[in-house]
Amino acid sequence: MKPVNQRVGKKQKKEVEQSPKDTFNSLIIESKNVQTVVLMLDSPEDDILLKACEAMYKFTEKGDENKLTLLTLGAIPKLTRLIAHEDKQIHKYATMTIGVMATHKDVVVQELATLCLASMSIDYTSKIDIFEKGGLGPLVSLLSSPDPDVQKNSIECISNLIQEVLVRAAFTEMTGIIPLLDLLSSEYPVIQHLTLQTLITMSRDSDSRTALFQNEGHENFLRVLDNPELTDLHTDILQVLANCLEEPDNVMYIRQSGALERFLLFVTSSIHPEAQKHAAKAIARSARNSEIRQILHQEGVEKALESLLGVNNDEIRAAAAEAISVMCEDEASKESFRAHGIFRLVPMLMSDNEELREAVNVAVANLTTDNSNNIDAVFDTKGVEPLVKSLHDSNDTIVASAATTITNLALQEHIRDSILSHGAMTMIVEPLRSNNTLVQSKAALVVASLACDVNGRTELRNAGGLEPLVELLHSDNNEVRRNACWAVLVCGKDEPTTHELCRLGALEFLQEINQSSSRRNNFSEVAVSRLLDHNASLKYILNGYLSSNDLIGDGFYDPGRPKPNEKIFTLEEFSNQGINQHRPILLINAKKTNEIQMAITSADDKVTEVLATASGRNVPSRLSSRDKSSSKGRSKGKKEEEKTKEGEMLHVKTEEEEKNKPWEAPYDVTFDSYIGEISRNILPLPSTRDQIVSLAFFVSDKMGGPVELEMLHNFFWELHIAELKHELTSNIIPIGKIEKGIYYHRALLFKALADRIGINCSLVRGDYNRAWNEVMLIDPPSQDGIEHLIPPKAYIVDLMHQVGHLLMVDSAEAAHYKVCTGCNHRHCKCCKQISYRRVHIEENK
Template identity: 35%
Template sequence: MGPKRQGKNEAKSPSLDMFDPVILESKTAGTAVLMLKSDEQDILVKVCFSLYKYAEKCDTNKDDLVKLGAVEPVFRLVQHEDRSVKTHACMVLGLLSSNSQARAMCRKLNCVPVISALLNPQEDVLVHEFATLCMMNMAKDYSGKTQLQSEDVLQPLVTMIESSDPDVQKNSAECIALLLQDFAAISLVRDLGAIQHLLALIQSEYPVIQDVALLALVQITNDFESRNELKQQGGIEKLLQFIRNNISNELTSLALHILANCLTNIECTEELTQCRGFETLLQAASESTLNQVKQQAAVAIGRFFTHPEQKKQCPEMNVEKVLVGMLSIDHAGLQAAAAETLSIVAELPSCREVICDSDGVRLAVHLLESEDAVVRKYALLVLATMTRDSHDISAQVSHEGGIEPLVTLLADGIPDVMINAAGVLTNLITDNSLRAEILQSRAISILLEPLKSGNPQLQIHASLLVCALATDGEARLELQTSGAVEALVELLRSYSEEVRRTACWAVAICAADTSTAIELIKHGALEMLQELCSSIARRNSFAEVALETLLNNNLPAKYSLKGALSATDVVVDGFYDAGAAKAGVRLLCLEELEKQQVSDRLPVVVINFGKLQEALGRCQLVL
């Protein structure tokens, strides 16, 4: 009997070798990670989507997945031949890449070439979004930046800026901004035409995209050629228009930052002038309600006036009052930027008058006691510029109580602050009426710290202040007792040519009387000056003047060194002859010689006219 035939409507029985479908429900992330090793595409898609939803919830979940070993199998699935599996795996990897340990694993797996290949036009927009997200996260680490640059990812990233998808635009621009932190990447990005695309993004309807585009432009305009390229692309006008439309928008500070960078190029400055851009800068400085915007506007105005031709126009632009007004706003960054720009415009005498009339001097003096070192630095710079060759402004600084804080700032501990304080005091001392007030404030004793600082620029300015102070006997006496003379002699040994030259000048001024000359010689100034004057490489004219002045005010040293005195030298009590000076042996002063024991060596002859007259008087009485 043959096999029974099935009717048309009778169901076929299942094949004996077919596995019946099993519906699995996983309640733990660990199980889901294990399922990433499945060969079934449907399972892989569902698992990846579940892991994506889990990772999306919080950073702790991402950390859990990394510890469970999800990175490597997910990365393997990014290379899957099925588009749906690839897309969902890319979504998971993009989220996980915000975790530092996940990024380290990605670098170890050398995932950059694979992720970069996903940026081709044939891939889905969702793949582009999460691939660029992964690259952006990797660019947050130095090692990640290095790996990205070595794989030539800039070209596909620049291409992605043109994407119609805002997430892709944002991720690509942010990744480029991070890579541009390495100066070497700037020229590569510029040559790929990225500036034009980034400028287009600042017109985006999404502030976050505008933000990252502006940040990228801030980085790229640190380069001279890129600044000119931005000008060629109409960037100056586009940025000005952005500022005009967003005068009190936080992003405007970034646009102003870019313009400030560009204004270091004279070509960009001329372009801004043609676009009536200075009025826009001044508008931002005066009308914006955001201090950060005002600050960047002040910086940009300062850059504008660094060019001599533009600076001549300063009196016509009425910028001084706006800048002075910023000094009274309780915002350290704004005060520092305004003060720095004021120090530039104050180089013009007509601008100084406006600054004074606008209460600028009082406000600058007030800022000398700011808690912020940068504010103190630029407040001092304003006063240094203002008091140059101006006794009236110097008197105003004194009237506002500026001398005491100025002297205190000589020991501020911040080199730039100390340098500028010394500069202001040097200017003030040219007004003889202020000299006594400065000396009474212990300026000379405080000078010991900057003289011994080890900072060449600070030592130069401290030596110049010594030159200004040490023009009378009282000041020179204080120099001796404070230890400043010894510190000054040490500077003659400096490796800096400018430090040695300035120290020689200070020694020449200090050696103007016998007592200070003796103190200088006691600390080795004579030998150091002789060495400088005999050196072909290190000699300078100030060393020769200092040596001559030192010897003219210490005749025993001059006689010992030269073996004779000139007709104009007047010998007085205390002159002594200790014999000819020997090379490499320091000349001892009379007090040091008196402490030595009597020997059979060459006697020291001392002239004392007072005792000689007494002896002659006794002789007359005997006669």
């Protein structure tokens, strides 16, 4: 039988697991001996360390004797190490214990405790812990300790703590400023320097600055400045003053006490460059406030700054120039700097020191803004050349400032000529390509200020400056885009520049800008009109209208009304396209190409030679001189060989020239003859009305004569145009080639010829291949011979049906001419009105 415990399944007793031989069994330590607790601070176990720190914190709070006991047992160095412990609880109690020990009256305890707090305050977390556990109050009280080590440790800790805004506010409320100012008279330089660093930080806040002056802080500062043995403190003192002078009330206060005058005297008389530099920077920072600027101006700060410009130290001069830049916000200060300030600043525009160069350029830019007298002063001191050279500086601030000054100077015409003579338009191309938006903006303004001169536009165009200028129209920066539009507007004053801008896409970019409510500006809208004013082709393509002031010149072309968002090609781009089904491009061009001109010249030479031979005279010509030179002293074989070589070279040269020569619009010899014909026969007519009617008959006669509206479908003008396209192997048809033309052909020819002989007329594009010309005429005087001051009336010239008939613009006949297709449908309003009017006229006859 099995044992009982096996039968009933009795649970076997589990064997106790034995601990490893190399570990110590758990031991609970309870001790009331302070020496034992101090020894526990060296334990590697966190639990023991935590219990020891907590017990030690409670022990120190019981009285000063306990704090002294811990000091004598060497607890502070051990607690200091535990401040950086990873465990937050250990860190917390170690910090609190040292903070409590700092309040002990024993100097040794205070010294060690403040030393620990000073080292702890470097760490951000410890810094917050010290403040939250109330450590700032004891530290402020220890500033008045008789022991210099305690003072040094306390001020060092406070200097770290007040980096936080909340701590600075608490320090001011505790009136910590008073013992802090007292430390300025310490005999220990390290304490003085730590005090000034603390004051520099404290003076960043308005409340602290006010507290400094309420406690006579400026007197303490000036005493230090007046002491020649404390020159090592002058720099820090001036930084504190610079912060304090940002308060207008403080400036007024020290002015009333006479301290401001003493301060400015120190600026000019100090023999310490570092102190003078910081004094100038203090003025610059203070002068950013308009009230302070007025006070400083009244105290004659300009003379002090001009004096600093004469010091042989680049850092001081740069600081003085910076202060001058700020003071220039006040118009009275600008005037004060004219006599001596500009005279000293201009020679430093090209200094080897970049910092000085930058400060001076900014100062000169501010001095010349809205001040014509200072502009003349800069010009008189030979400032144009260094300013133009500064446009290629590697420092963007210098480039932007120089560009600003040049823009200011260009307001004077005689100075603008000088700027252009120094190659400013060539120099500005590089800034236009800059990646800095400020430089781009200022460079565009330079172009706008100089491009009003035709020489300036030509120089910019030849230097390749139009391309980067057009690219700036794409900028996302509003100011850059606005100034670029302004520059394009000014550049669009002559035809060559306008054509180049349009070729680069300026017109398309401007139209895109104008379509956006957030990107368009006043300059962009006017710039489009300006570009179109000098490009009649684009104006007619886009607007469908040319006024009497828009003259059609050689090279004008009309491809018809474009579709929405359709790219507008140039005439050269159209010439590269093959024949297609689109309507032809009508060309106006009476300008002879180079080849034709050369052929005419060659023919003239031949005629001259023939006439000379017939008359027996020896008239030199290009042909005869070439023949003579080739016949002297040469054999026949050499002549043939040389001719062969010359022919080969001429052939190669001709091919290269043909390949590289620019494209030219085809010369329309017929249209050219039209101009001569109307100049002889129509221009001499006595009245404008007679000229208009006669020109209408001339145009109609050249384009196939009058055509009845009802017979327009039998006027096969489309076939004629198709034949011309096939004959010319091009979509471009010179207007003189067309012998069967309808409304838009005739209207274009009429406008082109009228412009040549001075007849004012407009060209308007309509629908359904319609276009017409409008003229302004004054009615003839009445029968009584009295001329009435009647304004001119607008008429449409009939070139198709009743040729030469002048139709009142608002009449039914005019509407019929512009719209009706001659359908004679009973529901057609135009036909019904015209039919009724004709019947009415016939009945009255």
